[in-house]
Amino acid sequence: MVKYRQILDLHFKSVSQRTISTSVGSSRNTVSDVITRAERAGVSKLTDDMTNAWLAKLLYPEKQAVEKGYYPPDWEKVHKELQKKNITLKLLHTEYSDEARSSGKLPYAYRSFTEKYNLYAKKHKATMPIKRKPGEILEVDWAGSTLSLKDRENGGDMPVYIFVATFPYSQYSYVEGFLDMKSSNWLTAHIHAFEYFGGVAESLVSDNLKTGVIKPVKGEPILNESYRELADYYQTSIVPGRARKPKDKPSVEGTVGFISRQIIAALRHYQCFSLAELNDQIRLRLDDINQEPFQKRPGSRKIVFDEEERDYLIPLRQPRLKFSEWRIARVQSNYHIQIDRMYYSTPYEYIQSDVDVRLSKDVLEVYFKEARIASHKRVYGEPGQYSTNPDHMPDHHRYFLDHTPKQSIEWAETIGENMTIFIRTLLEQRSEKQALTQIMHIRHLEKRFEIDEMENAAQRLLLATHNPTLSVYKTILNRNKKRADAKGTDDRLSDKTDESYGFVRGANYYGGKK
Incomplete structure (x- = not known):
């Protein structure tokens, strides 16, 4: 609050406005405006009854009028509207101002409007301010801690890696264990999470792990092709967090710690031989966590998700994606590429070229600059087998083959x-x-x-x-x-030559025959 009495007291003692500004903590423009308004009001000296509040009403009567006749905003309505997509506090203030003027009352300025809303949100909603929209983001990551299974053969422990997916808005989460963190399990975990939530968020925020991001280029990271294919199929986008910046995905980082305490620690002594059995135990504890009431606001993760977030998700696409694995291979001098110790032919024109290889369970496809140049049925069994298309061979090789x-x-x-x-x-x-x-x-x-x-x-x-x-x-x-x-x-x-042909000069020409 502006210290009107102290400003005028120093001014009447012939203190410069620069010094007054430094002493009271107000800008020089504010100090100058207070002195000017005091001179207009005829205040030449201060008396005991001229308190700071009294001077505020005297010097700034318009502010008092606004405070007395302001149009009260419906903060609950503002809070709910702000949860919707494409809705900003600036837009809501504009609508509030129009509504206030139509009622013949004065609206709060935008700065006051935001300050009062933040106080309301902090006091009643435990959120200040809302940074996430419902269904906007799904944060995904591997937990740092692991669980374990018993090996049936030697009785040793096999590590189980924990995948966690969390919606920042509702904190509704999905957790599942896997025996490794390879690309296939990373994609499977996403698909299972989508099916658990019953929909897909607008964007996925992941870490810069190799199963998701090949190279974390600043501004435009290079995504793993299988991960990009999954995002395209489910009509979402991938926004990897910056390297070593856990605050880019604070919800999942917080949930990872919470899951570590509530699930991983609780199951640390649980012994089982089956991953499916362990995941059943994880699911039971996960359901308890999602249904547990919040401490600082009404409802639970599941209630908030069902009532406020589920309707904003992108519908789950059917059938389930049959994801594939992408690799990079070099075409050898025999116009074949090697994949899992099996050999597949490509057109001989691409010898010594790097190609992209898409692997599914039954089919192998070869791409060069996004154009498919070869397709083969996957070969299984003894290593060293060849799958050769005669059309890929040079003519002399095909001739020898035939x-x-x-x-x-x-x-x-x-x-x-x-x-x-x-x-x-x-x-x-x-x-x-x-x-x-x-x-x-x-x-x-x-x-x-x-x-x-x-x-x-x-x-x-x-x-x-x-x-x-x-x-x-x-x-x-x-x-x-x-x-x-x-x-x-x-x-x-x-053959006889036509003697009339001008370029052939016979005996008649030279006079040898008369």
């Missing part, structure tokens, strides 16, 4: 009957490997000779011997080629 006795005979049938007999004879008289090697050389001859030439050579070979060989076939083929070329040359030489 080089079998059956395929060789099919090729020979496209050439002719004699070639088919020739190929069958090679396969019958020689070992398969030797025969296929010779047949491959024969097929390469197709680049130099016509089909008719190859068929005619095969016919002559079969007439000449019952034990045809590659060398004899090539000799016949080359000999026929030379004969055809020689005959073609003779035919060209025997």
